[in-house]
Structures are given as structure tokens and as C-alpha cells.
Amino acid sequence: MTNCGAGAPRARARRSHGDAPAPLRRRGRELVGVAAGAEGGRVARVIRNIIFDWSGTLVDDLPAVLVASNAVFRQAGVAEMSLDEFRREFCLPFKRFYDRYVPHVPLEQLEPWFHAAFREAQDQVTALPHARAFLEFCRERRVRTFLLSSVHSLHYDRQAAATGFAEFIDFSYVQVWDKRARIGRLLAEHGLAAHETLFVGDMEHDIETAHFGGVRSCAVLTGYNEVEQLRAAGPDLIVEHLGELQQVLIDGGMSLAEPRSEGKPGAATETPGHDGEPPVPTVGGLIFNAAGRVLLVRTRKWSDLWGIPGGKIKRGETATAALRRELREETGLEIDGIRFVLVQDCIASPEFYRDAHFLLLNYVCRCRQDGPVVLNDEAQAHQWVDLEAATGLPLNTPTRVLIDAVRAAPEFAAPATVR
Numbered sequence: 405m406t407n408c409g410a411g412a413p414r415a416r417a418r419r420s421h422g423d424a425p426a427p428l429r430r431r432g433r434e435l436v437g438v439a440a441g442a443e444g445g446r447v448a449r450v451i452r453n454i455i456f457d458w459s460g461t462l463v464d465d466l467p468a469v470l471v472a473s474n475a476v477f478r479q480a481g482v483a484e485m486s487l488d489e490f491r492r493e494f495c496l497p498f499k500r501f502y503d504r505y506v507p508h509v510p511l512e513q514l515e516p517w518f519h520a521a522f523r524e525a526q527d528q529v530t531a532l533p534h535a536r537a538f539l540e541f542c543r544e545r546r547v548r549t550f551l552l553s554s555v556h557s558l559h560y561d562r563q564a565a566a567t568g569f570a571e572f573i574d575f576s577y578v579q580v581w582d583k584r585a586r587i588g589r590l591l592a593e594h595g596l597a598a599h600e601t602l603f604v605g606d607m608e609h610d611i612e613t614a615h616f617g618g619v620r621s622c623a624v625l626t627g628y629n630e631v632e633q634l635r636a637a638g639p640d641l642i643v644e645h646l647g648e649l650q651q652v653l654i655d656g657g658m659s660l661a662e663p664r665s666e667g668k669p670g671a672a673t674e675t676p677g678h679d680g681e682p683p684v685p686t687v688g689g690l691i692f693n694a695a696g697r698v699l700l701v702r703t704r705k706w707s708d709l710w711g712i713p714g715g716k717i718k719r720g721e722t723a724t725a726a727l728r729r730e731l732r733e734e735t736g737l738e739i740d741g742i743r744f745v746l747v748q749d750c751i752a753s754p755e756f757y758r759d760a761h762f763l764l765l766n767y768v769c770r771c772r773q774d775g776p777v778v779l780n781d782e783a784q785a786h787q788w789v790d791l792e793a794a795t796g797l798p799l800n801t802p803t804r805v806l807i808d809a810v811r812a813a814p815e816f817a818a819p820a821t822v823r
């Protein structure tokens with residue numbers, strides 16, 4: 405885990421990019437600071453303002469930033485980073501990151517290197533799934549929207565135009581090197597009540613910024629930092645993506661209520677037998693191919709550990725129908741030879757991105773043909789691996805339990821022969 409971002413804010417941020425007051429833009433529509441939701445007498449918890457981070461929250465610029473950062477490292481004569489290393493090590497304010505890896509190169513030199521390479525690569529930047537729908541949701545609910553980002557104004561202009569997101573942001577502050585030093589003034593300039601304001605970001609620095617401003621905070625898993633890093637920063641909420649945040653706000657009457665659909669955690673962990681939300685039944689499948697290898701997927705919501713595809717059973721759906729559907733959605737594979745292996749209690753696993761109580765129905769199966777695996781946006785990587793070799797990978801605990809059970813029972817380890 406990175407050790408970045410734990411210090412106190414500097415009294416005055418460096419300003420080679422023209423930091424505070426950063427470029428201030430105003431969209432041309434009149435602002436109405438009234439949220440549509442209501443919670444009886446508890447209106448203080450309603451979120452009326454959202455401050456967004458940009459990179460990793462609204463757009464996916466990670467591939468382009470990695471290309472540009474490695475161009476910097478090459479020119480500085482230091483080793484390049486893999487994507488995983490970069491996600492672990494990159495931190496804001498980014499001067500801290502560069503001070504650690506290329507302390508012998510002045511920032512005045514690093515910047516032109518970075519921006520030249522980024523300009524070449526930034527056509528790879530794309531809108532994140534759910535981002536546009538979430539911005540439209542904010543507009544419908546008359547939530548005021550702000551941007552507080554370290555992105556360079558030239559890159560922001562191009563990316564905002566390409567995604568069409570600029571029209572959804574009421575005020576944008578870009579080239580802000582240390583957001584902690586800026587958020588107080590942002591709140592004051594717009595008269596935002598801290599308890600009605602939510603900061604959404606993908607990095608520890610974003611959550612720390614929310615703490616500095618005294619506002620609510622939501623971490624998303626669509627960007628740079630991993631679950632463990634984000635959890636350590638202490639956000640009010642961690643969501644997989646903005647689509648989940650939207651559902652949380654709808655369910656909570658525009659407040660930050662805990663999601664209702666995942667087996668409300670505290671009931672099970674703190675007061676067994678408490679009459680709260682019941683556990684959530686899910687299915688998961690260890691898929692064998694014709695060569696006898698099994699498919700593993702790596703997901704951010706399981707702390708970037710390797711696991712099996714699967715998901716929740718829908719009302720009215722049988723468990724095996726849910727298994728076929730989930731595996732098709734998440735891998736593009738059709739399966740046969742389904743065999744039930746075991747059921748696991750999964751209560752508030754620290755490996756899962758938030759507190760939840762699942763009942764995991766675990767199966768083995770085989771894919772009908774060795775077609776290409778097509779992941780949806782829930783997983784970031786996949787691999788086919790021998791069952792024995794799988795045990796040497798960083799697996800999430802339920803998957804390790806399942807694989808151990810399959811290895812111990814030969815009839816499960818060869819489902820390709822099952823008719």
C-alpha cells in the first residue's frame with residue numbers, strides 16, 4: 405500500500421500549472437440548489453452538491469497516464485512500471501510521487517516530458533461506464549456539480565469535449581495540485597453546506613480532501629487506488645462505480661444510506677439473529693475448459709484478488725439459471741456439466757469492497773467451447789490456469805476454499821467428462 409497522502413496540507417501549493425485560483429468555468433444554465441429527495445425531518449443529510457474528481461472517477465485515463473509516466477521514466481533513466489505497480493504507487497499530490505521515483509529530475513523537466521507523451525496517448529481516454537448516466541441523474545435531481553481535479557486544463561478541455569461531460573459540470577477547478585488546500589475556498593465561494601456536499605473520487609487524496617473540507621466522501625473503484633488504500637482513508641462509502649452510487653442515493657432519498665440489497669451487514673456481524681436484511685444468495689462457478697484449466701478473473705471489488713465469476717440470484721430465477729446467466733454476462737461463455745460443490749457463508753469479508761453478508765453457492769462446470777472470454781466491466785483481467793497452479797495465485801478466500809474442495813474430490817476436478 406502506498407504511504408502517500410497522509411501528511412498535512414502545505415500552506416501554499418506550488419503553482420507551475422497555475423494552481424489556486426484555478427481556472428473557474430461556469431456552465432450557462434441557472435443553478436438551483438434544491439435537491440429533489442426528502443427524508444421527513446432529516447433534510448440535513450440530503451446531498452445537494454457533488455464535487456467530482458475527474459481521472460478514474462468520470463473518465464478512464466489510466467492507460468494514457470501510464471504510457472506518459474513510463475515515457476517520463478524512460479527519459480529519466482529509471483525503470484518503467486507495470487499497470488499494477490503504477491496503481492499501487494501513484495499518489496497525489498503528484499510531486500510526491502515524482503520525488504520518490506525521479507528525485508534527480510526537476511519538475512520543470514518532468515512536466516514537458518509527461519504532457520508531450522500524454523498528448524499522444526490521450527485519445528485512449530474514455531468515459532467510464534455509468535458516468536454519463538450519473539451526471540444526467542444529478543441534473544434531473546438538481547444536484548449542483550463541481551469538478552476538483554489535478555488534470556491539466558488543456559487535457560481537461562479535450563477530454564471534456566470528447567466525452568460531452570463539460571455541460572454537466574456547473575463549476576470546474578482544474579490543475580489543482582493539492583485539493584486539500586483548495587476545497588475550503590470552493591465551499592466558501594459557492595456557499596455550500598458541508599453536510600449537504602459529497603466528494604466523489606478514486607484516490608486516498610480525494611477522501612482526505614473531503615475530510616479537510618468536512619464534507620461527505622464516496623470512493624469509487626473505477627480508478628487508481630485499490631480497496632485497501634481507499635478503506636484506510638476512511639470514506640463514508642465505497643462503491644464499485646457511479647451506477648451503484650446513483651442507486652444508493654435513490655434508495656436513501658438522496659442521502660448516503662447504506663445499500664439495502666446486500667444483506668445489511670451490521671445485523672449479522674454485531675447482533676447475530678438480528679431481524680435486519682437477510683443474507684444475499686449468490687452463485688459462482690469454477691469453469692473448466694477442454695484442456696482441464698480453470699478460469700479465474702480479477703476484480704477490484706474483491707481487492708484485486710483472483711476469483712471465480714458469479715453473482716446474485718434474481719427473484720424467480722433458479723440457482724443454475726442464475727449461474728448460466730452470470731457466467732454468460734461476465735465471461736461471454738456458455739456452460740454445461742454443472743455440479744454443485746459446496747455452500748459458503750461469507751459474512752463481512754474484509755476482502756470484499758464493503759460490508760456484506762452473502763451465501764455463496766459454489767459450482768464447477770465446463771464451457772461448451774473454448775471461445776474467447778469477453779469480460780464485462782466487473783472484472784479487469786482473466787486467465788486460464790491449471791488447478792494446481794491456481795493455488796499459487798493471490799486468490800480471494802472463498803475461491804481458495806472452493807478450489808481446495810475441488811482438488812480434494814477428483815469427481816469435481818474433471819467436469820468435462822460429466823454428461
Ligand SMILES: [Mg+2]
Pocket residue numbers: 457458459460461605606607627628
Ligand atoms: Mg482520480
